[in-house]
Amino acid sequence: MNHHRVVRVGLLLAALVGTDARSVGAQTTADLFDSQTLHEIRLFINSKDLQELRARYTENIYFPADLLWRTIRVRDVAVRVRGVASRSATKPGLEIDFNRYTPGQEFLGLHSLVLDNLLPDPALIREFLSMSLFARLGEPAPRESFCRLYINNVYQGVYAIVEAVDADFVARTLGECGGYLFEYKYVLAFYAEHLSDEVGIYRHLFEARTHQGESDEVLYSPIRDLFREVNQPDDGMWRDRVSQYIDLAQFVTHVAIEMFLAENDGVIGAAGMANFYLYRSAGQTVHRLLVWDKDTTFQQIDWPIFQRADENALFRRALAFEDLRALYLDVLERCARVAAEDDWLASEATRVASLIADAAHEDIWKPVSNNAYDEASEFVKTFARERSAYVLEEVARARGAR
Amino acid sequence: MTVLADGVRYLPCLRAEVKLATAAAIALSLVTPVTAQSLRLTTDASSSIGAAPPLQDPAPRRQQSKWRFRWEEHPSVRLGDWLRVDLRARFQGDVRRSEVPTGEPESRSVDIARRRVGIDGRFRGLLDFQVERELHDDNPWRDVYVDYRQFEGVQVRVGKFKLPFSLDENASATDLDFVYRSRVASVLAPGRDRGVMVHGRLLSRTIEYEVGVFDRDGDNARSKSGKRVFGGRTTVGRVRARPFRSSKSAIADVEVGAAFTSSDVPEGFPDLRGRTALDASFFPSNLWVSGPRRRAGLEARWRPGPFSVQSEYIRVTDERHGQSVEDTDLSAFLTEGWYASATWAVTGESKSRGLDVPRRPVQRGGFGAIELAARLEKLSFGSEGRAGLPSTSPRADFVLGNSDRAVTIGVNWYLNRWVKIQGNVIREQIGDPTRGPLPDRASFWSRVVRFQLTI
Structure with missing residues (x-):
């Protein structure tokens, strides 16, 4: 009898120990970002902090919290409200920092995580589908899955679990460490013009996410030089000079994928550049783009493939080169074929829409009614089915026009 | 900031110390005629x-x-x-140099630390009183109290005065063995507040007790900012004993004691913060507390002949009711520390009688009294809970604390009853230097010279 009791107590203790974040063996990030599952994440925030978080949601104030996913509880994480247009007090988008308060703490090897409130997207799945396409085309993209989020056991709605673009992400996708990573911050309508010879102004547009302790000169002079060279007169050396500071082929590829997705708030956005990261390797001056925040894609099926192509100085001048224009059209065509192959994009849209449907209907904080949500969801599926044909037709027309 | 090993940068400090010595000599010459007669x-x-x-x-x-x-x-x-009223005044000037930025401009070599005046006295042998005021201070009033002392076993003190907690904190500023009080006394002992206290001596003065109630838990636990929280109504008790008092040997001076305080702290960040000897932060105490604050202290002192040894241990716990991320209780915020110090009057004066009356004062052609002193101490911050990973979260159960370990070597020169010059060299070591004043260095040196004129 006593022996059995000891065994039971032992098993109970083992189970309790097994729930601790540091002793997780079986769970991995692949499990967390498994998009076949609708996850459940619970955050615990002191009631006074939660009140203040909602009251001061426009500020980037960190609050302490515990995060619970499956049986793993990560203690003393730091949570803050994130987003620009999507900032909300009622359904706050959240950035979770696992080691801000606790040195060395990780969650499944991650140092931070984003819980996207998906507010700009009435269908709630645009972000996921967009990132999936980027990844399918070989571009580094954050992994994503969906969850029901509870704060203090109160349902907050459907959120996307988004891999943060940070040093961990760069290491996973590019296999690099020690590079310079910048998050583009939307503070003005910026079209890749040269703002100033002073590096300080670029600090406001590009927030360093690595090497924060280094001087502005080290961090930002390559960025300043990039936009200075972009705006130099065309003297036959423009491309060579600009290529010292940006991978033009990667830039064009990135824009082409956004264009296929009919992105209204991306690199060639309606109000200037938005929603990307800039990365350069350690000891280099060449930058590349990394995709971020794609919940304003899928605008319309017949979204032109050269929408606002003339507005951005860098894109306009890059497309003036035949090989880069050809690359742009090739990537658009590849997007269309990948999306259409085995009806992949439409199938994905149908699958994830079905996955989150019940949770979305219960989500009283989503920006639209259930009927509007259903309609938006249907539109995304239609876009996914029909966008490829339109783009292929436009690409053929563009090639023919030359 | 002056680097000790840097001879060139050491010179300005020497100049300041020369100025100080000159000031001392002038003060001495003023005082000498008075003392002579x-x-x-x-x-x-x-x-x-x-x-x-x-x-x-x-x-x-x-x-x-x-x-x-x-x-x-x-x-x-x-x-x-019927009445005796003594006039008191004390002036102190410090010269400070540290490898840690002190917040003072380099050119400001002498800091007038205190300019204090006051009176104390006795009325009809029944009432003692004291009124003391700091000049040019935002909080000028120091001790302001009356003490009804008709019965040795039960005396009553009312007013503003130091809470009876900590040997070092309750020593007069003029009698300190070091320029600065120990870290535990400066940070953890309550200091002054308004209150009423019953005290007395029992069993032929073998036992001395103090019990009181105060408005708050002392000014050491309160900063001027007013943004942090501190203890409210505070109960305090202290008992000291000289168990060998009847002995004819030197052991008769041995004194041991214990003290406690109890108060309630409202919700907020506490004002008990980790500061180095020269007031640089090493633990900001950015964590939520709410509930009872309890202090406990142990003290011991022995002064055989020209020697003295003294030690204290102080522990403060702040409860954190309802402060977890789930609004439940957290383990108590724990601050504790100790010190052990020793002195030796090289010129032979008895420590228990005080060195302020040198055997050979300067005005009579002597050299005054010289005393060497050393102190080892530690002040640490953390929590009672120690499960899981330590964290700087304001709602962490296991608080990632920090500590300051300091060694102070000093020399005290009592020129006569009125003039005292102290020199201290302090080496401090921060447990987690990344959160200390010099993130890339664990240890650093500071030097302080204090000139004191007491009337």
Whole structure:
């Protein structure tokens, strides 16, 4: 009898120990970002902090919290409200920092995580589908899955679990460490013009996410030089000079994928550049783009493939080169074929829409009614089915026009 | 900031110290005539102090009902046996140099640390009183109290004065063995507040007790910002014993004691924060507390002949009711520390009688009293809970704390009853230097010279 009791107590203790974040063996990030599952994440925030978080949601104030996913509880994480247009007090988008308060703490090897409130997207799945396409085309993209989020056991709605673009992400996708990573911050309508010879102004547009302790000169002079060279007169050396500071082929590829997705708030956005990261390797001056925040894609099926192509100085001048224009059209065509192959994009849209449907209907904080949500969801599926044909037709027309 | 090993940068400090020594000499020359004759004056109530003619003999008994002015240890005004009022003044100037930024401009070599004036005295042998005020301070009033002392076993003190907690904190600033009090006394002992206290001596003065109630838990636990929280109504008790008092040997001086305080702290970040000797932060205490604050202290002292040893341990716990991320209780915020110090009067004076009366004072051609002192101490911050990973989260159960371990070597030079010069070299070591004043260095040096004139 006593022996059995000891065994039971032992098993109970083992189970309790097994729930601790540091002793997780079986769970991995692949499990967390498994998009076949609708996850459940619970955050615990002191009631006074939660009140203040909602009251001061426009500020980037960190609050302490515990995060619970499956049986793993990560203690003393730091949570803050994130987003620009999507900032909300009622359904706050959240950035979770696992080691801000606790040195060395990780969650499944991650140092931070984003819980996207998906507010700009009435269908709630645009972000996921967009990132999936980027990844399918070989571009580094954050992994994503969906969850029901509870704060203090109160349902907050459907959120996307988004891999943060940070040093961990760069290491996973590019296999690099020690590079310079910048998050583009939307503070003005910026079209890749040269703002100033002073590096300080670029600090406001590009927030360093690595090497924060280094001087502005080290961090930002390559960025300043990039936009200075972009705006130099065309003297036959423009491309060579600009290529010292940006991978033009990667830039064009990135824009082409956004264009296929009919992105209204991306690199060639309606109000200037938005929603990307800039990365350069350690000891280099060449930058590349990394995709971020794609919940304003899928605008319309017949979204032109050269929408606002003339507005951005860098894109306009890059497309003036035949090989880069050809690359742009090739990537658009590849997007269309990948999306259409085995009806992949439409199938994905149908699958994830079905996955989150019940949770979305219960989500009283989503920006639209259930009927509007259903309609938006249907539109995304239609876009996914029909966008490829339109783009292929436009690409053929563009090639023919030359 | 001056680097000790840097001879070139050391020079400005030497200049400042020379200035200080010069000031000391001037002060000494002013004081010497007074000390030489132990001035004793008698006036009537209406005459001024300076206008009164000196008398060579003690006042005759028939004059006891008149006002008299005397200057022995202090300038003193007396009305017969009814009233004694001693005038007090203390001026201190510090020269500080540290490898840690002190917040003072490099050019400001002398910091006038204190300019304090006051009176104390006795009325009809029943009431002691003291009024002391700091000049040029936002919180000028220091001790302001009366003490009803008719019965040795039960005396009552009312007013503003130091809470009876900590040997070091309750030592007079003029009698400190080091320029600065120990870290535990400065940070963890309550300091002054308004209150009422019953105290007395029992069993032929073998036991001394103090029990009181105060408005708050002392000014050491309160910053000027007013943004942080501190203890409210505070109960305090202290018992000291000299168990070998009846002995004829040196062991008779051995004194041990224990003290406690209890108060409630409202919700907020506490004002008990980790500061180095020169006031640089090493633990900001950015964590939520709410609930009872309890202090406990142990103390011991022994002063055989020219030597002394002294030690204290203080522990403060702040409860954190309802402060977890789930609104439940967290383990208590724990602050604790200790020190052990020793002194040696090289010139042979008895420590228990005080070194402020040197055997060979300077004004009589002597060298004054010289005392060497050393102190080892530690102050640490953390939590009672120690499960999981330590964290700087304001709601962490296991608080990632920090500590300051300091060694102080000092020399005290008592020129005479009124003038004292102290020099201290302090080496501090921060447990987690990344959160200390020099993130890339765990240890650093500071030097302080203090000139003190006491009247």
